[in-house]
Structure formats: C-alpha cells, structure tokens
Amino acid sequence: xxxxxxxxxxxxxxxxxxxxxxxxxxxxxxxxxxxxxxxxxxxxxxxxxxxxxxxxxxxxxxxxxxxxxxxxxxxxxxxxxxxxxxxxxxxxxxxxxxxxxxxxxxxxxxxxxxxxxxxxxxxxxxxxxxxxxxxxxxxxxxxxxxxxxxxxxxxxxxxxxxxxxxxxxxxxxxxxxxxxxxxxxxxxxxxxxxxxxxxxxxxxxxxxxxxxxxxxxxxxxxxxxxxxxxxxxxxxxxxxxxxxxxxxxxxxxxxxx
Numbered sequence: 318x319x320x321x322x323x324x325x326x327x328x329x330x331x332x333x334x335x336x337x338x339x340x341x342x343x344x345x346x347x348x349x350x351x352x353x354x355x356x357x358x359x360x361x362x363x364x365x366x367x368x369x370x371x372x373x374x375x376x377x378x379x380x381x382x383x384x385x386x387x388x389x390x391x392x393x394x395x396x397x398x399x400x401x402x403x404x405x406x407x408x409x410x411x412x413x414x415x416x417x418x419x420x421x422x423x424x425x426x427x428x429x430x431x432x433x434x435x436x437x438x439x440x441x442x443x444x445x446x447x448x449x450x451x452x453x454x455x456x457x458x459x460x461x462x463x464x465x466x467x468x469x470x471x472x473x474x475x476x477x478x479x480x481x482x483x484x485x486x487x488x489x490x491x492x493x494x495x496x497x498x499x500x501x502x503x504x505x506x507x508x509x510x511x512x513x514x515x516x517x518x519x520x521x522x523x524x525x526x527x528x529x530x531x532x533x534x535x536x537x538x539x540x541x542x543x544x545x546x547x548x549x550x551x552x553x554x555x556x557x558x559x560x561x562x563x564x565x566x567x568x569x570x571x572x573x574x
Contacts, residue, residue, distance in 0.1 A: 365412075369415060375407075378436065379400040453486050461536075461542060537557075
C-alpha cells in the first residue's frame with residue numbers, strides 16, 4: 318500500500334531529479350514507495366526493482382561528476398568513468414533477476430534521492446564524500462548482510478549477484494577515499510566543503526526517509542570491506558560503533574574524514 322505524503326521536500330537541499338520514462342512512477346519519500354513487510358511474497362521483487370533504479374542513479378551521479386568537473390585529475394576521471402560502467406552493469410544485473418522472477422519494469426515507485434542529493438553539491442570532493450564514501454560505503458554493509466541472508470536460504474543466484482556488486486563497490490569507495498585524502502592534503506579548506514556537504518546530505522536524507530524509513534534498519538559494518546576500501550582502523554571502529562546504535566545519519570557520520 319502506498320502512503321501519500323503531500324508536503325514537498327526542501328528545494329534548498331535537492332537538485333532536480335533525473336529523467337525517467339513513462340513506465341516509472343517517481344516518489345519523493347520512502348513512505349510513498351511500496352514498502353512490503355518482512356515475509357511478503359513481493360518484498361524481494363520490489364527490492365530488485367528499486368535497486369535497479371538506484372544503480373542507474375549512481376551511474377547518473379558519476380556521469381554528472383565527469384561533466385561538471387572536467388578539470389579533475391585524470392586518474393580520478395578514469396575512476397569515475399569506470400564507475401559509470403560498473404553501475405550500468407549492476408542495473409542490468411538487477412533488471413535481469415527482477416524480470417526472471419516475474420517482475421515488470423515500472424510496477425513499483427522508485428526514488429531518485431541519491432542523485433538529487435549528490436548533484437546538488439557544488440564541489441567534487443563533497444560529492445565523493447557523500448556518494449562514494451557515505452552511500453556506497455553504507456551499501457557495503459547492506460550487501461555483505463544480504464550475501465549471508467541469501468546463502469542461508471539457498472539463493473545462490475542472489476548471493477553471487479551481491480558478491481559481484483560488493484567487489485565493484487569496494488573499488489568505488491577506495492578510489493574516492495584516495496582522491497579525498499589527496500584533496501584535503503593539497504587544499505586544507507576542502508574539509509569545510511566536506512563538512513557542509515555532509516550536513517546538507519544528512520538533512521536531505523532525513524527528509525526523504527523519515528523515521529519510518531530507518532526504524533529498525535541495522536546492518537553490521539563490513540569491517541573487511543571497509544578496510545579494503547581504504548578506511549583507517551579508527552574510521553572502521555567509528556562505523557562499527559555507530560552501526561550498533563543506528564540512526565538515519567549513521568552512514569553519513571561514519572564517513573567523516
């Protein structure tokens with residue numbers, strides 16, 4: 318069942334949404350989506366559909382970074398271009414499993430909050446902190462949890478999909494961590510840009526998800542994945558501590574450099 322929320326999001330926190338064709342119903346808030354409860358036969362199918370769209374969002378974020386910051390270092394632009402290819406592959410993976418299990422594209426509302434939050438940030442370092450170091454690093458925790466759940470119920474197809482996704486996401490977080498570190502060393506004032514981006518993203522994320530979208534959501538930190546992705550031991554410990562007391566800001570706060 319869809320819950321309709323009529324109050325608009327704060328336009329000062331969001332960019333315009335990316336284009337979607339007529340098949341899609343684009344929601345603004347988590348409460349407007351088809352949020353099936355645990356055990357519902359459509360829960361996994363709806364997740365595949367929503368995740369397919371979120372992978373496209375990630376592709377659009379990385380493509381926007383290439384377009385909006387043409388003077389970025391070549392190695393960073395190469396990492397962003399590779400990320401575009403990876404996210405396109407992930408979207409195709411989720412579409413394939415969604416349709417193979419009876420789904421039809423456009424059957425459920427989708428959210429474009431990641432793109433709208435990231436594209437609103439005016440600095441590349443701020444975008445990398447929010448998209449790669451925050452959203453995607455938080456995704457590592459969820460993916461690793463999903464691998465265990467899928468294996469427990471004998472769904473090897475889904476476990477393999479998640480493992481392939483996790484390997485790519487580690488690379489995305491690592492190249493962003495390297496770029497962020499280099500930027501803060503070269504331009505100490507960039508730490509202010511990072512703080513402003515995280516603060517705005519946290520507010521925007523809270524508006525989209527609301528307390529109902531984060532209540533009870535808890536994935537243990539993927540310690541090995543975060544270390545492989547370039548987080549320091551102290552940053553990993555902070556992520557573990559915050560995930561033990563989850564809030565709708567935990568992922569963003571755990572990503573402060």
